[in-house]
Amino acid sequence: MVACHILVIILTTGDTMTEQKSPFKIKIIKDGPYRVVGDVPFVKKSQHCSSYGEPLDWVDGGELEHKAGSYLLCRCGKSKNMPYCDNIHIDSGWVGDEIAITDGPFGRDLNYYGPTGLTVTKHVRLCMNSGFCVLKDTDFTELTEKSGDPVKKARAIKMVEDCPSGSLTYKLERSGPDVEPDLPMEIADTYECTQYGEIRGPLWVMGYIPIERADGEEFIPRNRVTLCSCGHSRIKPLCDGTHRPLQENALRRKQREERGSQRLQQAQDPGSDSEQGEAKRLSDRVSSALKRLRDSFNKDQDQQS
Numbered sequence: 001m002v003a004c005h006i007l008v009i010i011l012t013t014g015d016t017m018t019e020q021k022s023p024f025k026i027k028i029i030k031d032g033p034y035r036v037v038g039d040v041p042f043v044k045k046s047q048h049c050s051s052y053g054e055p056l057d058w059v060d061g062g063e064l065e066h067k068a069g070s071y072l073l074c075r076c077g078k079s080k081n082m083p084y085c086d087n088i089h090i091d092s093g094w095v096g097d098e099i100a101i102t103d104g105p106f107g108r109d110l111n112y113y114g115p116t117g118l119t120v121t122k123h124v125r126l127c128m129n130s131g132f133c134v135l136k137d138t139d140f141t142e143l144t145e146k147s148g149d150p151v152k153k154a155r156a157i158k159m160v161e162d163c164p165s166g167s168l169t170y171k172l173e174r175s176g177p178d179v180e181p182d183l184p185m186e187i188a189d190t191y192e193c194t195q196y197g198e199i200r201g202p203l204w205v206m207g208y209i210p211i212e213r214a215d216g217e218e219f220i221p222r223n224r225v226t227l228c229s230c231g232h233s234r235i236k237p238l239c240d241g242t243h244r245p246l247q248e249n250a251l252r253r254k255q256r257e258e259r260g261s262q263r264l265q266q267a268q269d270p271g272s273d274s275e276q277g278e279a280k281r282l283s284d285r286v287s288s289a290l291k292r293l294r295d296s297f298n299k300d301q302d303q304q305s
């Protein structure tokens with residue numbers, strides 16, 4: 001594993017971008033995995049969430065092992081060795097249609113304007129519901145509108161920069177250039193929080209790493225891209241957030257089954273803790289009722305004698 005970061009592959013000259021050859025590439029294999037060419041650093045990143053389950057930050061989980069030179073990452077979501085490909089897509093006959101357009105524009109764009117020039121754009125089609133931009137008491141639209149307050153402006157910008165898919169972008173001045181966070185060229189295996197526990201998210205590709213479709217066509221390089229690793233996105237190879245309800249439902253089902261089997265076990269096992277507890281409570285109640293009866297009987301006896 002080599003932690004080699006090639007710093008600049010995109011040179012900005014005025015308004016034009018000159019692309020220089022990148023030593024890194026992600027090549028999509030037809031109905032198969034992502035072939036990562038070059039020693040692209042591969043890391044783990046998890047969402048840090050509030051007690052309400054709102055993602056607030058990304059937490060680095062360190063570098064992950066990978067084969068030197070080139071490695072394969074699962075795209076169908078069925079590998080037993082996630083996030084790496086184990087060739088199960090061949091036996092399962094998985095079809096990985098590549099639907100996403102490569103050259104933009106990215107469908108509907110919505111603009112939000114602040115009083116001092118901050119302009120946030122939401123490229124609706126790229127949103128994969130990672131949830132950084134909506135908290136229980138505010139969201140990026142409100143923070144942008146109120147960005148005359150420097151604290152609110154900083155919060156709006158942080159929400160945009162944490163957006164892994166690049167669905168949110170911003171300008172500091174209305175007619176100025178887009179500002180992008182300074183991200184290293186790397187791929188992150190992401191984890192998201194849900195109310196049922198942690199789930200696996202998409203592969204987060206950072207730093208303008210070129211991505212090439214199976215037919216050889218390249219996507220416009222972007223600083224933040226989320227690639228589907230569950231195999232269910234409707235805009236493959238990009239993630240559209242489908243992994244979330246699928247895994248939430250699976251976790252919810254699992255928790256329900258576990259609770260059901262616990263109840264069954266308790267009913268079948270008279271020696272179980274809760275059975276014993278219930279038996280003890282019953283016996284205590286019977287003993288105290290008997291004691292009350294006995295006391296009252298003794299009292300009657302005393303009065304009669």
Ligand code: SF4
Pocket residue numbers: 122126127128129130131132133134159162163164165166167168
């Ligand atoms: S992907 Fe970006 S725009 Fe969509 S919910 Fe997440 S942070 Fe918001």
Ligand code: FES
Pocket residue numbers: 128201202203227228229230231232233234238239240241242243244
């Ligand atoms: S990882 Fe497949 S839809 Fe998000």
